[in-house]
Amino acid sequence: MADQRVVYQFPISHYCEKTRWQLDHKELGYATRNLLPGGHRLFSQLRAGVGTLPVLRDGKRLIGDSTRIAYYLEKHYPQVPLLPEESAQRRQVIELEQQFDRYGVHVRRWLYGQLLGRPEVMRAMLAPYALPGLVKKGLAPVIERGVAQLYRVSPEPVAQSQVRLEQGLALIESLIKGDPARYLVGDVLTLADITAAALYAPLLSPAGSPWGFVDETSLPRPVQAVLQGYRERPAGQWLLARYRYDR
Template sequence: MRTLYQFPISHYCEKTRWHLDHKGLDFQVDNLFPGLHRIKSKRLAGIVTLPILKDGERVIGDSTRIALYLEENYSQAPLLPADGELRQQALELEERFDRLGVHVRRWLYGQIKQWDSVMHAMLKVYRPWFGLRDAMKPVLINGVQKLYGVTPERVAKSQAEVLEGLALIESRIQGDPSRYLVGDRLTLADISAAALFAPLFTPAGTPWEGVAGHDAKTQQFLDELHAHPAGQWVLRRYAEDRQRRS
């Protein structure tokens, strides 16, 4: 039995879901409640973040470590190229996009003017527990802003990082959304970049579809990003390469 401990709305958890789906590995999800998740995540893997994967007796925390574990232990549908140089490039890009995921998250949280639809998307999978779930919303909004460093200065820096990340995608694909980041097939670099940037582009069928708490100015900025090759690339990877079982 395989269990993914997750938050549905987390883009790091989406990266792991995509990987498991790509390999055709069955798994159940255990949606932990934000904040309270730390009791279980510490007990399971000694960390405070999700995703955590339990595969039989093995417990692996952190999306990058999970990705390497899956590649090492399940040879089907490999996401790391056999060629040493391409493999190294895929691994390096995976790490780079992993770090950029932090900036995508901070920038997006920094744009929210209305938290209702964001909180709904974040909490809808949990039982209402006699009103306790909804009573937690103000605590969570405050907690998320503190935890992820959502201050005007840091959000502005994160915007620059996000734009650099999109420019990196554009240069790797040479402006052509049909291409992959490394070589001519899907690798770990692609699913990391696409999953971690997906909240900006809200592909159909993802937890971010229809979530919008920002204003018209931010929407215009996002629309411009959508039209760029990197935005089109994320949507194309989802349309063509995200075999969804979860």
């Protein structure tokens, strides 16, 4: 029942997007509840034993972490499966889900490295919460500092994260053999595709995704060029195709 299933989320979190996508793919109804960054831990730690979002409530059960949620959903809602039956392919999907989850950390750090400090980022982050304007104004710099600290958004780690995220793009390209129409494993969408596409999506803000609140043309030229390069290469085209055809 949709009202018994709730995704506790930050709307612009790419890990939350991964969980929403999986639920949507399985046509499982759900409501979303936006938790306030920082305050979310009170709920997530106590109720699901994790410090992060997403947390899924399914009836009486609470499950934290997008990977655990993914396997919970595959087990309890096997319709439209996202894990192949065939064992070699299944192993590959499981491995890729783990790998792209790790690349998601680098996508986030590199992107915050380019965007943190721009007012529209905090505006987008705080938009869903019914708080007085003055409170949001006071919270924004606190959350911004928290984000920078929590995700290690400083020049050296940000530069390293760019190298790492580009390794992930190269991995996508080797799996699809350069063809944006292909899936990562086999001939159908799997958990590997959803994980990779959702976790890289903030770089390209595909239509229908919760990003795109920053006007790319207002970014420094070198950053625009990097993003344009990501969009044009086969991995970027693949990601946009996954959003167009499978999201």
